[in-house]
Amino acid sequence: MKFTPNKIAVSTLIAISLSSALAFAQSTLYEQGQRELDQKNYRAAESTFSKLVVDDPARQDAALYWLAYTQHKRRLDDAALATLEKLIDSLPESPWVDDALALQIEILDEQGETGELSSDEMKLYALNSLMSSGSNESLDTLKQVLNGQNSLQVKQRALFVLSQINSPEAFEIIVKVARDSTHTTLQEDAINVLGVAGSDAAVQQLHTLYNRSNDAKIKSKVLQSFMISGESDTLAQIARTESNKELKADAIHLLGVLSDTDTLTKLYGETSGVDVKKHILDALAIGQSSDALIAVANTDTDTELQIHAIERLGIVNGQTSIQALVKLYSDAEKDRIKETVIKALFIQQNAAAIVNIIEQETNSELKRDALKYLSLMDSEQSKTFFDRILKEAE
Secondary structure: OEOOOOHHHHHHHHOOOOOOHHHHHHHHHHHHHHHHHHOOOHHHHHHHHHHHHHHOHHHHHHHHHHHHHHHHHOOOHHHHHHHHHHHHHHOOOOOOHHHHHHHHHHHHHHHOOOOOOOHHHHHHHHHHOOOOOOOHHHHHHHHHHHHOOOOHHHHHHHHHHHHOOOOHHHHHHHHHHHHOOOOHHHHHHHHHHHHHHOOHHHHHHHHHHHHHOOOHHHHHHHHHHHHHOOEHHHHHHHHHHOOOHHHHHHHHHHHHHOOOHHHHHHHHHHOOOHHHHHHHHHHHHHOOOHHHHHHHHHHOOOHHHHHHHHHHHOOOOOHHHHHHHHHHHHHOOOHHHHHHHHHHHHHOOOHHHHHHHHHHOOOHHHHHHHHHHHHOOOOHHHHHHHHHHHHHOO
């Protein structure tokens, strides 16, 4: 069975540990920068992405690109070019490098730059010229670039050009790169190309690579390509049979990216291990599967798994999860469950529900817990609540 990856779920996968307030804040900062770009408030966006470059190393490449973009929009082109150089030089394997190079060329073109081009820049222009050609001569050239003493950036562009050529010969070259473990980064790029292709032949090559490789990192990359090509059944089979715990977890999480709730629910019922069940709950959250998480939170006899399901409900959007958390709080008999619901409401940024708990809760420890989380929230409800508290104290 093939599933189409959910773009929102992919980004949720990258930030699966949303129980961390810091991770949430960094994600919010990125979204704030994007809103400022949409509003054409480039001065504010420059400030936001400058902060994100420092605060969030995992997103530094994206932050650097958007920082350069905002600087260019503000006509600070020297600063923009310096930012792009930092991205290209310090993070050469980032997927944002191609975007950085394109923006760099755009800025230089606008400036009427006539300075000397580097050898790599010349090669990149030359490779672009082969994009629409499928001739044997162009394929031989691309093969020579891949096998020659060229920079990783140039080889990656050659591989990308090959991926745009629809011919059996180009496919065979890509397969050869995907099998070549001497250049790991390029090998991973080729595996990704096979996943994007998604054809029967490409999927079969991915199966062969997974079964033959002893490198867990490469196997993990193949799993990502199975997800990209929508191979839900393959991921489910690996989730059931893989002995490597990390690869099993990867397969389960990628089923979440595909939002394959039925398969994940079935796996949950088949599984006895608590750790594996937690990975399945993570995947259900990635797939925004509120009903499945609510069922576990309400019916599982293992308190640890109940708590994990409730925490994960906090990263599921929509009224269903909001209403479920409120009901779970009112129905809960254990303080641990109530504490977890408060935490989930914080992750959900549901200030109104937390204020309601503070106003109605008679247990001082639970009330203190709710107050702690509310004080960390930037919302009108929390501001109004604490303003009232301060005025009452006067």
